[in-house]
Amino acid sequence: xxVISQKPxxxxxxxxxxxxxxxxxxxxxxxxFWYRQQPGQSLTLIATANQGSEATYESGFVIDKFPISRPNxxxxxxxxxxxxxxxxxxxxxxxxxGTLNTEAFFGQGxxxxxx
Amino acid sequence: xxxxxxxxxxxxxxxxxTVTLSCTYDTSESDYYLFWYKQxxxxxMILVIRQEAYKQQNATExxxxxxxQKAAKSFSLKISDSQLGDAxxxxxxxxxxxxxxxxxxxxxGTRLTIIP
Numbered sequence: 001x002x003v004i005s006q007k008p009x010x011x012x013x014x015x016x017x018x019x020x021x022x023x024x025x026x027x028x029x030x031x032x033f034w035y036r037q038q039p040g041q042s043l044t045l046i047a048t049a050n051q052g053s054e055a056t057y058e059s060g061f062v063i064d065k066f067p068i069s070r071p072n073x074x075x076x077x078x079x080x081x082x083x084x085x086x087x088x089x090x091x092x093x094x095x096x097x098g099t100l101n102t103e104a105f106f107g108q109g110x111x112x113x114x115x
Numbered sequence: 116x117x118x119x120x121x122x123x124x125x126x127x128x129x130x131x132x133t134v135t136l137s138c139t140y141d142t143s144e145s146d147y148y149l150f151w152y153k154q155x156x157x158x159x160m161i162l163v164i165r166q167e168a169y170k171q172q173n174a175t176e177x178x179x180x181x182x183x184q185k186a187a188k189s190f191s192l193k194i195s196d197s198q199l200g201d202a203x204x205x206x207x208x209x210x211x212x213x214x215x216x217x218x219x220x221x222x223x224g225t226r227l228t229i230i231p
Contacts, residue, residue: 031217042206042221043160058218090158096217103150104210104219106160 002027006093006107013083013114020079021110023093028073030097033104034066037090046091049076083114117142117209121222128197129230135182136192136225138207148210149183149190150219155203163205166190168212194227202229 005024013019023032032049046066047055055068070076080087093107118141128134140149151163166174166183174181178198182191194201207222 033218042223043219044221045218048218092158092160094160094219103162103165104217105162109158111158 002029002095002105004093004095004105004107006110008110009108010111011113013112015084015114017083018079018081019083019112020077021091021093021112023076023078023095023107025074025095029095030073031095031104032070032076033094034068034076034078035092035094037092037109039088043092046078049078080112083112085114088112088114117144117147117211117220119207119209119220119222121207121225123225124223125226125228127228127230128194130197130199132197133193133195134197134227136194136205136207136227138190138192138222140188140190140207140209140222142188142209144211146212148212149181150208150210151179151181151190151192152206152208152221153201153203154206154224160206164192197229199229199231202227 003026007022034046035043037043045058046061047057049055049068049070051070067079090109090111092109094104096104120139147168149166153161153163164174164176164179173183178195180193204224204226206224208219210219
């Protein structure tokens, strides 16, 4: 499997500000995903990052709050906008190739604390 | 929509013993993929084992094996000869077989503690 590097690994931010999280894969992948893991909770998909087009968001997540970019097949960013303490979570980037018979692999996550 | 349920928030096992983590799911699809992921304190999600629904044979990976009961929609993970490094959160996950809809639906997780 490929290696995903996620930056930053953690950050403490003031409410009302925005943070952009970067996800870099060491090989080309067809699919990239962004998940949120609230404290003590499971992972919930925010959106699928589509290369060259707008991301596909899951119910409850909107582009204005979580804008996503994916300029090429190895890189994506997730921005958490106008943050509030409720946005304090771990944000994980995931990727997989287009073949159905392959697994998704994950970055090490970004631990975000909003104060 | 698919749902995944893990009814054991916490489990503990003596080192070298065997433990089984439970997972049930709900789906109307006949073919799909099931996974167990491990999340240690480092936060990295690590794939432990996978099962394709069309395969009747239960998957095994060294000390890890599953008991896949398709009719009962049950997918439990058995860890044999538990080691201290197995301590982590374990998540059961479901994935649709449809190309382009490959998101993972996760259960709520089971925190596994290994007692030395």
